[in-house]
Amino acid sequence: MHRRTSATPFAILLGTLTMLATALSGVDGRACTTAVISGKATVDGRPILWKNRDTTSSIHNEVAMFDDGKYKAIGVINAGNRGSIWMGVNEAGLCIENSVSRDLKLEGKQSGPGNGGFIKKALQTCATVADVVKLLEETNKTGRVTVANFGVIDAQGGAALFETGPKSYRMFDANDPAVAPHGYVVRSNFSTTAHNLDANPSPEDLGEIYSADRYLRACSLMKLDGDAKLSVEHLVRRCTRDMAQADMPFPGTVNAAGGTLPKTIGTKNTISRTTTVSAAVFHGVLPGEDPALTTMWTILGDPKFSIAVPCWVAGGVADELEDEKGGELGEIAISMRDWNMTPDKDGVYTHALPGIWNDLWAAEDKLLADTQKVKQSWAKRKVVPAVVARYHAEAAKRAMQAMEKEFLESKAAALAVPQPAIPQFDLQSTSTNP
Numbered sequence: 110m111h112r113r114t115s116a117t118p119f120a121i122l123l124g125t126l127t128m129l130a131t132a133l134s135g136v137d138g139r140a141c142t143t144a145v146i147s148g149k150a151t152v153d154g155r156p157i158l159w160k161n162r163d164t165t166s167s168i169h170n171e172v173a174m175f176d177d178g179k180y181k182a183i184g185v186i187n188a189g190n191r192g193s194i195w196m197g198v199n200e201a202g203l204c205i206e207n208s209v210s211r212d213l214k215l216e217g218k219q220s221g222p223g224n225g226g227f228i229k230k231a232l233q234t235c236a237t238v239a240d241v242v243k244l245l246e247e248t249n250k251t252g253r254v255t256v257a258n259f260g261v262i263d264a265q266g267g268a269a270l271f272e273t274g275p276k277s278y279r280m281f282d283a284n285d286p287a288v289a290p291h292g293y294v295v296r297s298n299f300s301t302t303a304h305n306l307d308a309n310p311s312p313e314d315l316g317e318i319y320s321a322d323r324y325l326r327a328c329s330l331m332k333l334d335g336d337a338k339l340s341v342e343h344l345v346r347r348c349t350r351d352m353a354q355a356d357m358p359f360p361g362t363v364n365a366a367g368g369t370l371p372k373t374i375g376t377k378n379t380i381s382r383t384t385t386v387s388a389a390v391f392h393g394v395l396p397g398e399d400p401a402l403t404t405m406w407t408i409l410g411d412p413k414f415s416i417a418v419p420c421w422v423a424g425g426v427a428d429e430l431e432d433e434k435g436g437e438l439g440e441i442a443i444s445m446r447d448w449n450m451t452p453d454k455d456g457v458y459t460h461a462l463p464g465i466w467n468d469l470w471a472a473e474d475k476l477l478a479d480t481q482k483v484k485q486s487w488a489k490r491k492v493v494p495a496v497v498a499r500y501h502a503e504a505a506k507r508a509m510q511a512m513e514k515e516f517l518e519s520k521a522a523a524l525a526v527p528q529p530a531i532p533q534f535d536l537q538s539t540s541t542n543p
Contacts, residue, residue: 140164141208142297142323142380144331144348145260147268147283148395150292152340156262156283158391159344160196160206161412163384168443169435170195170387170409172426178233183422185387185407186225189433193225194232196389200422201236202264202400204391207257208296212303213274214256221252221275227259238267245271245278252276258296262393264400272300281308293331293339297324322354322378329356330364330380341392341406342477346470349388349412351380361463370459377455381413383446387439388412401492402484409435410442413457414449414465416473416508419480424497427505438505441512445519461519468518472511476504 140163148154162170162185169188175181175197184197196206207224222230227248235241238261252275259271268283279302283289288308297320301307306314309328315321330348331339350363352374360368376382388408394400405420409430415438418430430436435443445465449457483500 140298140320140323140382140384142295142320142327143206143208143258143260143270144293144295144327144344145262145268145270145281145283146331146339146344147289147292148266148393149284150331150339152338153395155395156266156268156393157339157341157344158204158206158260158262158268158393159348159389160208160260161349161380161385161388162195163382164386165384168386170439171432171436172407172409172420172430174422174426174431175229175233180233180236181422182229182232183405183420183426184228184232185389185409188435192229193223194229195225195387196391196405197228197232198391198403198405198420198422199232199236200400202394202403203232203235203237203240203261204263204393204403204405205231205241205259205261206389206391207259209256209298210258210272210296210300210303211256211298213272213300215275219252219254219275221248221254223254224257227253227255227257227273231259231261237263237265238269241269241271242280245273249276249278258300260294260296262391264394264396264398264403266393266396268393270294270296272296272302274302291331295324295327295331297321297327299324323380326351326353326356326380341390341404344390345406345408345417345473345477349381349385349390349408349417352376352413353380354378361459363466370462372460373451373456373458375451375456381411383411383450383454383457385411385413388417390417398488399492401494401497402488404480404484409439411446413462414445414469415439415442416469416511417476418505418508419476419501421497421501423492423494424501427502429505429509438509438512441516445516448520465515465519468515469511472507476507480504 143160146157148156167187171188173186174183180199180201182199184194198204205228241261255273257273262268270281272279281288281294283294299318352362358365361370390406392404394402401423406417407420408415408417429438
């Protein structure tokens with residue numbers, strides 16, 4: 110895909126607001142929430158992998174293609190930095206992501222790939238969970254700078270999480286009922302290994318461990334009523350955007366009953382935070398299906414202000430998601446987040462949220478439904494990359510149109526929030542020459 114070479118008035122406005130967003134970002138503070146879900150626990154028998162990515166040091170993300178390894182891959186990266194991948198999928202159907210777990214750090218100087226470097230290496234060289242195990246064994250000897258919980262699914266039904274330090278790892282198989290009795294493994298920013306805990310620690314086990322609240326909330330979101338099983342739609346909508354404290358969603362939010370939203374919602378300890386910069390939900394395939402059907406539903410920017418786009422290795426990367434300064438779709442979400450962020454940057458004003466959600470989620474629902482239908486048609490024949498690329502480009506365009514419309518419609522309401530002033534811009538008179 111080509112990169113944008115000319116600036117529109119909308120892009121110039123967005124770029125200026127993006128610079129303001131960068132200035133507002135604070136010190137580094139990584140925190141992520143993730144789940145590895147076996148096909149045994151999903152509605153269609155296909156494994157699912159989920160990650161919300163949180164950081165204040167790299168708020169500008171993009172989706173990039175990597176074609177210089179054994180396997181082609183696409184992944185979410187810090188904009189303009191192709192040395193690391195933070196969540197991605199390759200052409201063999203392997204999907205991998207991570208959450209930081211600093212309690213796995215060893216004393217002394219370490220060498221080798223870090224968390225994002227290891228993900229990139231795995232995507233470019235591994236086809237299965239078993240291959241990732243081999244890579245971990247090899248790098249146990251040569252060294253890593255990893256302090257992470259790596260979630261992995263593959264095209265053969267594999268689904269596992271690895272608590273990984275610089276020279277050791279512990280595997281949790283989501284298909285093993287002794288390890289994952291409900292078919293999934295959840296983590297936030299701690300490891301059970303470092304604290305000598307069982308695979309699925311209870312609230313009493315966790316005590317005051319950092320990110321325990323997010324872990325417990327994510328576990329509760331995996332538990333559905335009756336015999337219901339997990340779906341991509343549930344993960345995309347109800348997990349990436351969850352705002353709840355002490356397992357109590359605020360009235361009017363995604364997992365709560367209807368009601369009046371409070372004036373502000375603090376997100377310091379919620380799954381969806383003001384520091385959430387991207388999210389991905391990976392939809393695997395059944396054993397024997399074409400790995401090319403493996404889908405990375407990508408949300409650039411804070412999911413509360415963004416929309417999910419389906420991505421495939423065979424489909425390349427649409428312009429709306431790829432730019433060395435940040436995928437434009439995500440940059441819109443960053444601006445919308447900043448317009449609605451409280452002065453302490455740890456929460457959001459809520460008056461604009463119902464309107465934003467009403468518009469964006471309707472567009473996302475249509476994308477989810479249409480994509481399910483088109484994938485069913487693709488599964489009946491050999492996957493044609495050109496066909497996949499056309500659909501991906503169309504899906505990204507539809508998402509972008511919804512985001513641009515919401516950006517303009519919500520601007521006045523967002524600027525009414527009492528926070529540091531943001532300059533006014535006249536779209537009609539803005540020059541197209543930088």
